[in-house]
Amino acid sequence: MSEKETMLSGQLYDPNDEELIRLRQKAHRLCLEYNETPETDGEKRFRIIHELIPDQGEDVNLQGPIQIDYGCFTSIGDRSYANFNLVILDTCPVTIGNDVFMGPNVSILTPLHPLQWKERNAYRREDGVLTDREYGKPITIEDNCWLGGNVTICGGVTVGHGSVIGAGSVVTRDIPPNSLAFGNPCRVVRKIDND
Numbered sequence: 001m002s003e004k005e006t007m008l009s010g011q012l013y014d015p016n017d018e019e020l021i022r023l024r025q026k027a028h029r030l031c032l033e034y035n036e037t038p039e040t041d042g043e044k045r046f047r048i049i050h051e052l053i054p055d056q057g058e059d060v061n062l063q064g065p066i067q068i069d070y071g072c073f074t075s076i077g078d079r080s081y082a083n084f085n086l087v088i089l090d091t092c093p094v095t096i097g098n099d100v101f102m103g104p105n106v107s108i109l110t111p112l113h114p115l116q117w118k119e120r121n122a123y124r125r126e127d128g129v130l131t132d133r134e135y136g137k138p139i140t141i142e143d144n145c146w147l148g149g150n151v152t153i154c155g156g157v158t159v160g161h162g163s164v165i166g167a168g169s170v171v172t173r174d175i176p177p178n179s180l181a182f183g184n185p186c187r188v189v190r191k192i193d194n195d
Contacts, residue, residue: 007091007136008073012114015091016131027052027071035065057098062086077143082106092136092155100141103149103167110136110155142177162192 001009003017013020030052037044049062052071057078066086068074073090077098084104088094092110112135114120122132137156141147145159148167159165159175166182175181179188 007134008093010092010135010137012133012135014125014131015134016125016129023070023072027068030071031066031068034062039064076100083149091134092138094138095140097141097143097145097161099144101146103147103151105150106147107152108139108141109152110139112136112155148182164192 002019003013004019004023007013007020030048034045034048034052037048039045049060050056052068053074053076054072055075057076057080059079060076061081063081063083063086065084066082066088068088068090070090073092074088074094074096076096077100079098080096080100080102082102083106085106086102087107087109089109089111094108094110114133119133122130124130139153139155140158141153142159142161142163144162146164147153147159148165148169150168151165152170153159154170154172157171157174159171160177160179162178163175164180165171165175165186166180168184169182169186170184171181171186173185175186175188178192180190180192181188
């Protein structure tokens with residue numbers, strides 16, 4: 001199994017694998033180009049963002065600036081929007097549904113590191129390259145969600161359909177559908193119903 005396959009499966013992997021480095025460098029270059037392209041140059045921004053995140057629906061709008069680790073492991077549904085300073089670290093798949101609103105400074109973070117320092121600390125491979133061990137867990141944000149400003153979504157979390165996450169929340173566990181949740185750690189406050 002390649003390091004990319006190992007990474008995407010949520011197992012410990014070497015982030016300094018040559019293929020992964022190339023993919024990250026490409027994504028980081030595309031983020032830089034996107035961030036430096038004026039909003040008035042919509043055609044160029046469209047081309048860049050579709051190269052960065054090929055799996056996206058219609059009318060996706062990422063305000064920028066953005067910082068995305070790979071892009072090719074993220075999917076975004078129709079009409080989803082992110083305000084300034086979106087960060088997506090997609091070492092495992094990130095799935096963002098249709099009609100998802102993300103406020104400024106939202107971070108979607110799949111990477112994890114071992115808790116024991118002996119497993120977490122950097123080390124030199126046999127070829128002399130300094131590296132470490134990482135793993136990740138996928139993140140899913142289902143359709144019709146709203147993530148307020150400064151929300152952090154941690155690896156392994158699913159935010160259920162129609163949920164609202166209050167500003168400044170750190171989401172460390174699944175949020176059921178149609179829930180209003182906020183806090184650090186984020187907790188469900190109540191269900192969102194038709195009333």
